[in-house]
Amino acid sequence: MRLKSTLDQWITLQEIDKAGSIQAAALALNKSHTTLIYSIKKLETQFDVQLLEVKGRRAILTNHAKSLLRRAKTMIDQAKDLEEMSLQLSVGMESEIIIAMDHLCDPTLVYQPMKTFLKTNTRSSIQVKETSLTKTTEMVTKEDADIAIITLPVTNYSAEAFSLTTMVPVVSLDHPLASQKHISMSDLTLYSQIVIRDLGANESSSQTKNVGWLKANQRITVDNFDHAFRAIEQGLGFCRLPEHILNQRGNSALKVIKLELNEKYQVPLHITLPKGSQTGPAAKSFYDILLSHATNRI
Known part of the structure; x- marks a missing residue:
C-alpha cells in the first residue's frame, strides 16, 4: 500500500x-x-x-x-x-547492556543509579544477571558482561571499590539457637546449615567454590538468598544473610544470633569493566554513574 x-x-x-x-x-x-x-x-x-x-x-x-x-x-x-x-x-551506542551483579550486592545500589542513567539514555536495554562465586569470576574473565559488580578483584582486571556488605548469622525465633545466649562455633555443628550454591560450576566440578564456615553436619543448599530467607523462616536451619536483606524485608520472625568471636563480618564489593577499552559508550556512561554514587556512599 x-x-x-x-x-x-x-x-x-x-x-x-x-x-x-x-x-x-x-x-x-x-x-x-x-x-x-x-x-x-x-x-x-x-x-x-x-x-x-x-x-x-x-x-x-x-x-x-x-x-x-x-x-x-x-x-x-x-x-x-x-x-x-x-x-x-x-557512534557505537549499545542496544543492550549486561550487568553482572554478585548476589552479595544490595540491588538498590544498582537500581537507584539506573534511574539517573535512563533519564538520558532511553535506547539501551539493560540485563541484570545475578551471580555468585565462580559465576561472578566467569562473567568477568569471559567478558560476558559490560559491567560487573564482584567481590574480590579478578586477576588482571582493574576494579574500583563499590560497597561493603555485612553478613550476620540468622535463625527463626522458634529455632533452638534463638534461645541460647552464648553460642560457640562448635554448637552450630549440631544444626542444619543453609548455604548458597555456587552458580558458576557444576556440583561435581573441582572448580566449585566454597566460602566461610561450613562444618555443620547437615547442609541445605539453595540457589539464592531469597530461598535461604524463606528456609530460615520455616525454622530449617541457620544461615549468614546480608544485613541489607534483613533491613529491607524486616526480621520480626528472625533473630540475629551472637556467635563467640564470629558475630559478623564484612565483604567488600568492587566494580569493574570486563571488556576494558572495548566497553561501549552506554555501558561506560552507566559505569561512571554507578561509581559516582559509590564514591558518595563510601
Missing part, C-alpha cells in the same frame, strides 16, 4: 499548531511560508478534509485536523526516536 501523505506534511501541521501561525512555523522549520502553505493544501486535497482555518492573523487547526494530528503525533515521535537510535548506533 502506498501512503498518500508524508511524515514531513504531518510535522508541518504539528509545527503550525504549536507556533500558532504559518509564518512562525516557517521560521521554526527553516522553510518558506509558501512551501508550508503548499504542503498543507496538498494534504487537504489528498484527504479531502479542511485542516486549517484563518482567524484574524492566526492559522487555527480545524477539529478534524486536531483529531488526525493526535494520531500522527505517535508516528512523529516514533520517527524521531528511530533517528535518535540510529544516531546512537552509528
Whole structure:
C-alpha cells in the first residue's frame, strides 16, 4: 500500500499548531511560508478534509485536523526516536547492556543509579544477571558482561571499590539457637546449615567454590538468598544473610544470633569493566554513574 501523505506534511501541521501561525512555523522549520502553505493544501486535497482555518492573523487547526494530528503525533515521535537510535548506533551506542551483579550486592545500589542513567539514555536495554562465586569470576574473565559488580578483584582486571556488605548469622525465633545466649562455633555443628550454591560450576566440578564456615553436619543448599530467607523462616536451619536483606524485608520472625568471636563480618564489593577499552559508550556512561554514587556512599 502506498501512503498518500508524508511524515514531513504531518510535522508541518504539528509545527503550525504549536507556533500558532504559518509564518512562525516557517521560521521554526527553516522553510518558506509558501512551501508550508503548499504542503498543507496538498494534504487537504489528498484527504479531502479542511485542516486549517484563518482567524484574524492566526492559522487555527480545524477539529478534524486536531483529531488526525493526535494520531500522527505517535508516528512523529516514533520517527524521531528511530533517528535518535540510529544516531546512537552509528557512534557505537549499545542496544543492550549486561550487568553482572554478585548476589552479595544490595540491588538498590544498582537500581537507584539506573534511574539517573535512563533519564538520558532511553535506547539501551539493560540485563541484570545475578551471580555468585565462580559465576561472578566467569562473567568477568569471559567478558560476558559490560559491567560487573564482584567481590574480590579478578586477576588482571582493574576494579574500583563499590560497597561493603555485612553478613550476620540468622535463625527463626522458634529455632533452638534463638534461645541460647552464648553460642560457640562448635554448637552450630549440631544444626542444619543453609548455604548458597555456587552458580558458576557444576556440583561435581573441582572448580566449585566454597566460602566461610561450613562444618555443620547437615547442609541445605539453595540457589539464592531469597530461598535461604524463606528456609530460615520455616525454622530449617541457620544461615549468614546480608544485613541489607534483613533491613529491607524486616526480621520480626528472625533473630540475629551472637556467635563467640564470629558475630559478623564484612565483604567488600568492587566494580569493574570486563571488556576494558572495548566497553561501549552506554555501558561506560552507566559505569561512571554507578561509581559516582559509590564514591558518595563510601
